[in-house]
Amino acid sequence: MEKSNRLINTKIEHSIATVLNINIKIMKRLLIFLAVIAGIGLTAAKLLDNKEKTAQKVYIPDTDPKVGVKVAVAEIRRLSQEASFLGSFTPNRKVEIRPQAGGEIVRLNIQEGQFVKAGQLIAKLDDEQLRYQIEAAQVTLEGYQNDLKRYEVLVKGDAVPAVNLERTQLSIRSTEAQIKQLKKQVDNTSIIAPFSGIVTAKMVEKGSVVSIGTPMAEITDISLLKLVVNIPEKSVNEFRNGKTISIKTDVYPDANFSGKVTMVSAEGDDAHNYPVEITVQNSQKNPLKAGMYGSIANAAEVKGEALAVPRQAITGSAKQPQVYVVENGKANLRDVGIGATTNEFYEITKGLKAGDKVVTSGQINLQNGTSVIAQ
Template sequence: MKRIITVLAVIATLGLTAWTLVNNKKEVEEKVYKPNPDQKVGVRTAVASLQNLSQETEFLGSFSPNREIEIRPQAGGQIVSLPIEEGQTVGAGRLIAKLDDEQLRYQIEGLMVTLEGYQNDLKRYEVLVKGDATPAINLERTQLSIRSTQAQIKQLQKQLANTTVTTPFSGIVTDKMVEKGSVVSVGSPIAKITDISTLKLVVQVPEKAINQFRVGQSLPITTEVYPDARFVGRISMIAAQGDAAHNYPIEITVPNSGKNQLRAGMYGSIANTNKLKGQTLAVPRQAIVGSEKQPQVYVIEQGKAVLKPVSIGTTTNEYYEITKGLNAGDQVVTSGQINLQNGTPVTAQ
């Protein structure tokens, strides 16, 4: 009797469990969203059309000065005059520093007196030699002394000229390294002069694009600091050797204007448009779905989205060339594909 009751209880439990599962399944199915096959999905579209495909590539670089030099004196001594300040614009031949030259002037003055004495002796010996009153060798020695003294004077005059330090070209004083009263030695830096009347924009161009450029080519240049200004530069140098990453430096000479003054170290970029192909069928990149090996496109046909396989060729930043699978004038979906299946009714925007 107990065994029968146990069996009945197990059967009742199993039946209750089965009923509960069936009931829960119905509730879950009722809650699951079932799309309406007749409801239209809003999508954005574009028309497959014939286009001249071109690729615009932008290369970023930085401006460097046309010329920059550290002013180093060819003489040593104390600086007695230093009429420059950082940021000051100076012209070519402008005085940068004057070194103490008093000792050199004294030496030149002493040699001038000696030279005058030799020249007087020369006049006397010339008269005496003519009258055989003195050996000719005295005349020769005096002539050699005059030449030697003149050479010493020229040497000291050169040293005297070196105590005046001037600019080799026009520019801006970007660094002043000493002060008046400092004692400098030969070759020690005094100041740095930077010429930005013309700038050089240096960009790194990868190997695959280097043949798109040539020396002498004019290029438009854009900058972040002057987004609305238009600059034009000319390629002055293309490196013959690239770096380890196969990038080649290109140097573009850019005249610097007074209104939109560029400075060394600023960023600049060039854009080069490369015509990839003539008239060819193309669609926006957003139209392509699927994988790269099996690209597909949703085409609007009779109010429905029809998924079609295509073959793609040349690509740009904005378009894909379609070599097979579409015709010019086909309306393709460019946005909203995530809500589509093959045959979904759509409303084109």
């Protein structure tokens, strides 16, 4: 009986061991399966993540791209064109001093750069010999006058012929004329300034001997200056004597000068340019000098009020001008008509209305109907 019980217990233990071994194998297989499933899940998640990142890097073209452009508004404006012309200032007057008498310079009262007034003595020539001649002529004149008194008495008494009286009268007139001539020569030995100005050149020194017409000095008057500008044929009729012109200079860029047209040449050069002189009052605050550059800007009305757009808006050809009009976020190409033109604008005679927005920059990237972003 005891032996039978042991045998039964042994079988039971064997069965339990067998069951346990089976369960362990099942558990191992289950764990392996779960590990495989987890690995597959991680791999799938990684692949999905990589796909999303790759998709972000891949460029997908926009089927309706928007092009950035600059626009301007077509509006009614007064069309005028401003033309700029460059010229140089010349002195109001400039003269070379030349004596009307000859002799040694005994006094010289000027230096280069000195300001002289009208009538001021510039130089004095030796006049001693001329004064001696005047003195001698006056003595002769006095003798003739005494003779005249005597002849007048004698002629009344028929003591001498009347012809002697007439000759004495003629001699007196001749001597008086000679004295006047000598005095004029003495006056000519004093060289004076004909007008106020600056001594811009001195050609002689004290002690020099000069003859009639020898250059002695040069005086330049810049109290007034003349801006000489060459105006092309198409613009010359816009200038009239007395017209007030605004003038700018490089040396005083912030200063404005005002001048008046004082001469419009009646004859142009080979290039059909006409010299125009504009007289300007010199300024003590901003003094101008002859030879400086000056420029004028002359505004001429091309047309009255008209619908206009900037020149940059026009595309196409001269025969078929076009513009891109921005409507509802798209650039639509339109044919237009062009009228008067200025440096900045075109008159639009047809194809647009006031308030239309036209593209002024970026047309190279546009086609009819392209979506745009207006700036």
